[in-house]
Amino acid sequence: MYPAHIRKEISCDGKVTYSFQSVAEHCRNTAKYASEALKAVGLEKTAYLAGLLHDCGKHTFGFKQYLEDAVINEKEVKRGSVNHTFAGVKLILAKHAKYGGTNDLQDLTIELIAYAIGAHHGLFDCIKDKDESAFAYRLEKENIDSEEAIENFYNECASEDEIEKLLLEATAEIKNLADIIVSIDRTEHDEEHEIPFYYSLVCRLLTSAVIDADRKDTMEFEKNEVTKQVSLDWSKALENFNSYIENFKTERDIDLARKEISAACAVAAQKPEGVYRLNVPTGGGKTLSSLRYALEHAKKYHKKRLFFVMPLLSIIEQNAQEIRKAVQDDSIILEHHSNVIDDENSDVEELNKRELLIQSWDNPIVITTLVQLLNTMFLGKTSSVRRFAALCNSVIVFDEVQSLPNTMLTLFNLTINFLVKKCHATVILCSATQPSFENAEHKLLSEVSDLTTLPSETLKVFERVELVDKDSMGMEELSDFALGIIRSKKSLLVVCNTKREAKELFDSLQAEVSSVIPMYHLSASMCTKHRKMIVESMKSDLSLPDPKQIVCVATQVIEAGVDISFNCVIRLQAGMDSIVQAAGRCNRNGENKLESVYIVNLLGEKLHRLKEIETAKSATESLLLAAKTEKQ
Structure with missing residues (x-):
């Protein structure tokens, strides 16, 4: 057996034992978790194949010896000295030759999967200086025992026939994705096309799924326990919310106006997925109205998560407290920002659980900063990339969206288009002073509309x-x-x-x-x-x-x-x-x-x-x- 991980265990009487996880088991588990992450967005087989191949390179005697030296023999080894990442890349890229470059979709599918495998321990540019292929450069590096690894992978983990079948299924998924990307590219013939950028987001999405699945299965083996998912009960959260707002005073005209805005958001939540504006005057109760919308929409369309994104820590301090009061269930809320300080008396297990949730954003409601969200979308660190797939099938509420830097408008717009059209996200842009998204070089989807249009009588209350x-x-x-x-x-x-x-x-x-x-x-x-x-x-x-x-x-x-x-x-x-x-x-x-x-x-x-x-x-x-x- 070729081990992917070895766990050292010490019993109460001091006896030392070792448990082994085979590469085959780890690759299968990673494939399963990755496919589950992208099932809702139609990339189930593509993610499965990338996850299955990601640690193909561990099927070598060299890696087995390296792992045993590090854990069992307790020798000092240089981390990463045995390259295991690019054998899977070489295996999938070899399929190019089989199809002879006659099937563009097949080639595209192969290269997307190859990138996700090659980048799961660190991102890289596909094109080096002087237009050289970064794939080729890495495959030519020394210490990649790809032939041995690939042969053992086929014997121990998955047959070549299974890989071929999965590749055909993945290609069909990429065909559907390609049709969507072409439909949302709105550039003219003489302009720089948006399509390459959208494919870069597909790379990020696949890589995210593989990274998170890999880290999740590794952690479960090391802790010898399966991660428990927090149950999603939007009905209960919505019930708690409604009981919370029932007690609000309605003595002043402005209280009635806020109630009217909140009710309109509940009705608007029945609309399909898309990008919407919540454009109400300052003091109009945007936080609770947007929360009401998000809970109603999540319940109707079976959304996996709600994200509340805020530009300033001072806003989070206030709004997070309000959201907690309204939802009345801290177990489904994760705050991820620099101001969260863990209590010194907190249970170690609870701290570890929180750290895992921060790494993966695998929680029903996530409250975070605009900086963290932009890092997840664009930063070149695997810790940021890992969270990207969590945005799929979610409601993302941007509070005070006018704080978005003007220099980020194009990147932001295109990424939101991708998340909505391909990843089944619904996005709410909240502000009394909406940015001119329509004036960016690359625009948000044309069907952006308001959640509510206030009548003149209501607007007068805010004068x-x-x-x-x-x-x-x-x-x-x-x-x-x-x-x-x-x-x-x-x-x-x-x-x-x-x-x-x-x-x-x-x-x-x-x-x-x-x-x-x-x-x-x-x-x-x-x-x-x-x-x-x-x-x-x-x-x-x-x-x-x-x-x-x-x-x-x-x-x-x-x-x-x-x-x-x-x-x-x-x-x-x-x-x-x-x-x-x-x-x-x-x-x-x-x-x-x-x-x-x-x-x-x-x-x-x-x-x-x-x-x-x-x-x-x-x-x-x-x-x-x-x-x-x-x-x-």
Whole structure:
């Protein structure tokens, strides 16, 4: 027997024994898990074949000796010194010769599978410098005993007839996939086609399935236990959600408007898979409305997972807590971001389980950051690639999607098109200030539509502020202007473009009013716990029957996803989307009829290192000038 893994076990009396997993068993298990991962997207046989061949190269005496030396003989061996990855690549690429290059789909299928096998321990470019084939380069490397491995693979694991049959079935799947890719490529003849990029995503998808299946089976053998799947009961989660929102107050007009938006999202959840916008004003209850949509849609269309993707940790801190309260079942929720700190007293088994879920995203509800999601889509690390297949057959909710960098629009759009059209994902783009996806070089699917269109009467409820252009001011003048507002308003929020501006203005105002009025400062340079404490303290001050008079000077960290309401806001000039988001922190619940949001162009502002903010600010300046000219 050729071993894929060896497990050392020590009994209570100190006796040492060894358990062996054969390469054949490991390859079959990996093939099964990989095929299960991609069954819903029509790549079951393709994934099975890639998984079956991925460790073909371990069928050699050299690898057996290497493994026994490392585990049984406890010798120091160089990790990776016996190349086992590319024997399977050589086996499948040899099929090229059989078909003589006369079947393009067969060749495409072979190369997609070859890449998934070759990349399961590390990605590589298919084309090297000077247009050389990276496949050929790796196959010519020394220490690849491919002939011995392939012969033993056919004898021990799978017959050549089985491989041929699986390859024909895989080719039929790739034919269906190719038809879909051609149908969603909307480029003209003289433009760069989107098709190659879509095939790169197919490579990533297959590689993801193989990596996760390989790591999963390896871990199960090493721990000597089968991973338990968390049961999916969307009906129960939905029942918990409905009982949670039943107790919401409906005393104010804005409460009724939020209820109307939530109900509309529940109805829209019956629509088929696709890309949708949830475009409602700030303070419209997007978090719970999108959660309601996701749960209803998952139940109707048997979705495997829900993803809630947020751009800022400050948003996750608040929204994750709200989602947990609504779902009322922590066992089905995974938070994956840098602010999750495991309790020192946590059970080791629980910590290991959480680590596995982070690696695979194999949980019903995943709350993560935009950075982690973009890494999963595009980063060249196997740890990121591994999670890509988890996006299949899911609902992906992008909260505050306006935070997506403009430079990422094309890559983002094409990947979303692929996930929706090929991988049965449904995508929701949530924001009060939607990006211009239609203006990207490569666009989102043309059938993007709104989950709900609010009637004019409902929209009027959200008319809580007026934007006032205060032209240009220096820092000293801005400080005096803010002091004037403080004397007449209960609460004031000032949002700056840089940490330096915020600190300078905070110090200036603090010197004047801190003895009589609580002063708060927020910026991304603060640790999460500190920032959270400040937000909670401000909320407490502002929620009293007779709210305290407070002042907060902050950076953009307070702009999106923070449920807090000030009487007045000053926003230093930036992109209009940022100004609207800042306005969402003013009179948020319609406490007063109408409040002011002042736009100030800070003189001498240094934004040369913040090009996106600088460009957006320039656009707003032009817009305000045009509005002023029109009035005149």
